[in-house]
Amino acid sequence: IGDTTSIVLGGVQQVRVVGEASFGTASAGARFVLVDRSVAQAAFAPDGGVRSFAVYAADGVDEADLVADLQTALADRPGTDVATGETIRQESRDQIATILGFISTFLLVFAAISLFVGAFIIANTFQMIVRQRQREFAMLRAIGASPGQVFASILVQAAVVGLLGSAAGVGAGVALVAGLRFVLARMGQELSGQIPLDASTVGISMAVGLVVSMVAAAVPARRAALTPPVEAMRDEVVVADRGSRLRAVLGALLVALGVAAVVTAAVADLDSGGSLLGAGAAGIVLGVLLVSPTVVPAALRLLAAPVVAAVRPLGALARGNVTRNPRRTASTAGALMIGMALVGAVSVLAASAAESTRSIVQNESTADFVLRSATFELPKEIVAQVAALPAVAAADAVHVGPLTVDGERAQVVGIPADMIGRTLRVDVTSGDTSALTRGEAAVSASAAKAKGWAVGDSLTVSDGSTTREVTIGALIDSQVLDVDVTLPLDVFESLVPAAQDIVRTLFVAADPGTDAQALRGDLTATAKPYLIVSVLDNAEFADALADQVNQVLVILYALLGLSVVIAVLGIVNTLALSIAERTREIGLLRAVGLGRAQLASVVTIESVLTAVFGTVLGMIVGVGIASALPSVFADQGLDVLAVPWARLSVLVALSVVVGAVAAVGPAVRAARLDVLDAVSHE
Numbered sequence: 001i002g003d004t005t006s007i008v009l010g011g012v013q014q015v016r017v018v019g020e021a022s023f024g025t026a027s028a029g030a031r032f033v034l035v036d037r038s039v040a041q042a043a044f045a046p047d048g049g050v051r052s053f054a055v056y057a058a059d060g061v062d063e064a065d066l067v068a069d070l071q072t073a074l075a076d077r078p079g080t081d082v083a084t085g086e087t088i089r090q091e092s093r094d095q096i097a098t099i100l101g102f103i104s105t106f107l108l109v110f111a112a113i114s115l116f117v118g119a120f121i122i123a124n125t126f127q128m129i130v131r132q133r134q135r136e137f138a139m140l141r142a143i144g145a146s147p148g149q150v151f152a153s154i155l156v157q158a159a160v161v162g163l164l165g166s167a168a169g170v171g172a173g174v175a176l177v178a179g180l181r182f183v184l185a186r187m188g189q190e191l192s193g194q195i196p197l198d199a200s201t202v203g204i205s206m207a208v209g210l211v212v213s214m215v216a217a218a219v220p221a222r223r224a225a226l227t228p229p230v231e232a233m234r235d236e237v238v239v240a241d242r243g244s245r246l247r248a249v250l251g252a253l254l255v256a257l258g259v260a261a262v263v264t265a266a267v268a269d270l271d272s273g274g275s276l277l278g279a280g281a282a283g284i285v286l287g288v289l290l291v292s293p294t295v296v297p298a299a300l301r302l303l304a305a306p307v308v309a310a311v312r313p314l315g316a317l318a319r320g321n322v323t324r325n326p327r328r329t330a331s332t333a334g335a336l337m338i339g340m341a342l343v344g345a346v347s348v349l350a351a352s353a354a355e356s357t358r359s360i361v362q363n364e365s366t367a368d369f370v371l372r373s374a375t376f377e378l379p380k381e382i383v384a385q386v387a388a389l390p391a392v393a394a395a396d397a398v399h400v401g402p403l404t405v406d407g408e409r410a411q412v413v414g415i416p417a418d419m420i421g422r423t424l425r426v427d428v429t430s431g432d433t434s435a436l437t438r439g440e441a442a443v444s445a446s447a448a449k450a451k452g453w454a455v456g457d458s459l460t461v462s463d464g465s466t467t468r469e470v471t472i473g474a475l476i477d478s479q480v481l482d483v484d485v486t487l488p489l490d491v492f493e494s495l496v497p498a499a500q501d502i503v504r505t506l507f508v509a510a511d512p513g514t515d516a517q518a519l520r521g522d523l524t525a526t527a528k529p530y531l532i533v534s535v536l537d538n539a540e541f542a543d544a545l546a547d548q549v550n551q552v553l554v555i556l557y558a559l560l561g562l563s564v565v566i567a568v569l570g571i572v573n574t575l576a577l578s579i580a581e582r583t584r585e586i587g588l589l590r591a592v593g594l595g596r597a598q599l600a601s602v603v604t605i606e607s608v609l610t611a612v613f614g615t616v617l618g619m620i621v622g623v624g625i626a627s628a629l630p631s632v633f634a635d636q637g638l639d640v641l642a643v644p645w646a647r648l649s650v651l652v653a654l655s656v657v658v659g660a661v662a663a664v665g666p667a668v669r670a671a672r673l674d675v676l677d678a679v680s681h682e
Helices: 037-044 063-073 085-132 134-142 147-186 199-226 244-267 273-310 314-324 326-364 381-387 433-438 445-451 489-495 516-530 538-581 583-591 596-626 645-662 664-671 675-679
Strands: 004-009 011-016 369-373 392-405 408-415 427-431 441-444 458-462 467-477 485-488 502-510 533-536
Touching: 085 134, 085 147, 085 199, 085 326, 085 538, 134 147, 134 199, 147 199, 244 273, 273 314, 273 326, 273 596, 314 326, 314 596, 326 538, 326 596, 326 645, 369 516, 369 538, 381 392, 381 502, 381 516, 392 489, 408 489, 427 433, 433 441, 433 467, 433 485, 441 445, 441 458, 445 467, 458 485, 458 489, 467 489, 485 489, 502 516, 516 533, 533 538, 538 583, 538 596, 538 645, 538 664, 583 596, 583 675, 596 645, 596 664, 645 664
Parallel strands: 408 485, 441 467
Antiparallel strands: 004 011, 369 502, 369 533, 392 408, 392 458, 392 502, 427 467, 441 485, 458 467
16 A cells, blocks of 8 residues: 556556455456546546446335336436346346356366266276176076176166266366365465355266266176177187177268268358258267277278387287277277367367468458557557557557447447558458448448348447447458448447447558568557557467467367376276286286286287377367368358368377376286286186
8 A cells, every 4th residue: 555556547547556445255366446436437437428327225215116216217318228236136147157158068068078988988898897707697697697687787887886986076076176276266366155066966977977887888788698608608708799790881871971961061051061060070970989890900900010010029919919809999999089089170170270360360451560458458549649650651440349230239340431451451242341431331241141231221320329320331251350340430439438439459551661660669669658558560460369269279178188088097997907808818928938028018019009099090080070160160260271280290199108108007917917827817
């Protein structure tokens, strides 16, 4: 208290700290600055008009009566709404719920992906356990157990696994949230309230885990129940996979239909292109999962060729082990394939979005420099100051503000009437942008298509108190002016209150022959006192926009990393069970001279081959599907396809590391097996 500091309030102002205030709860990292009423009015309501104000009832006054009195008093103010405090609070809660609802849906999608991956691991685990216990099930059948009883016994085991795993998952989730809250608090973003863990959340989580586990175990349980006792009691149990050919045919059909849907979505101009692309992607992923056991032998012979040639005879042993049971290998790799398909698709999406964003600047901005603010709002004073610089030919500001257009509330852009063609280039699909000089509007072509607008139509534009009829003079396609309606600046300023008029970006054109570096120095000196303003050339402007896209996509990578971790656990699990299944075989190999290190190397090579197979297959699927995104979403600005080959190559290389790490535990366990015990193992 008593110190002097600077705040950016319209312009930069020197203020003295006269007190500290608290709302009594955590602010999630937000910083609140309270200023004197006169200062606030000068900054936010210079014309005396405000967007809203609060009325507090006197003691004993009924809320409904007060609302009725206010409505009567404001009857001559059309567009003014009177609402109770509870109504406003509920609207605020609904808005927050809408925002968080999107986030919740987003997270639930990734939770579903993780469950899907986990289901593969559970099914693979029970399949191997059933195979190892065939004689036990045969004995049960021989002494009178029915197929239904065998089936039920396995489902009960799956239920126990599901309940225990779900309980552990809920506990881990609570611990993770607590840890995140602690980390955020240390970063100055403390969250208020308690972790909202209630009985319904726990119950739903437990129920979902139970159902997923039992469904995943159902197919192996059915196989155990229907295996003839005589076949199961043989020395070598041969499990006939009669459905393999049917699965391969069904998988190939799904892949073909999925590819057809993706190609149609990319080629045809359909309103439902996004939905068709999603359906096609789902078909391809499911089809590949079904057909992958068929391609395992050929694919792994190809992938294993370098290892077989370089590491004799261990490479051949490892290749034989992973191709001996193609369905098990495909199931193990399938979990990783799903995660890597998503990673590959997101990598292409990130690269394409960044390049598309850069192309927007390259295609639309003809300015020499662009001024932007860290708060996405430029101080209005800087526009005039930049325009007054001797070497500046034009300083075109993009203004944004709320208005009602044909009865719908929307953000509207205001620009100088002659900005298009001077510092900004847009695609004109109909009409002429010179209409802005006549006071007419330019509307986006996509909005015109959705709302049935055409050149020559009239729009009713209002701020609640003033209403104007504005003629549509042009239909344009612009990502810089990313709103439905663009107005000439004079029309915009006549409708949007000064306090709601935000300068988003300033495009600067230099006089011919001006030294660019000298002008940049002048612009930087002009911007420096405002603290928050950056001076960028077009390349830097493009990079800044692309970085914003990449920051959002980092969250996707973090979530996808969870599915990859789950898939890695699946590889560890499968290897461990495989070693238990091959105990006698391992003992015989050790007995004829295979060393501990050699055995560990075989297990590691098996793991690496499985991981590389799943990764390569996932990359092919993910990149193939994502390649259609620019064609489908070109209208939304994603119009450039960029495949980050270097990043994808790194991911494939990392799969080798992932496979090696996953093999550590199982390899050590295999190496420690006692040779005599292993040889005599039943």
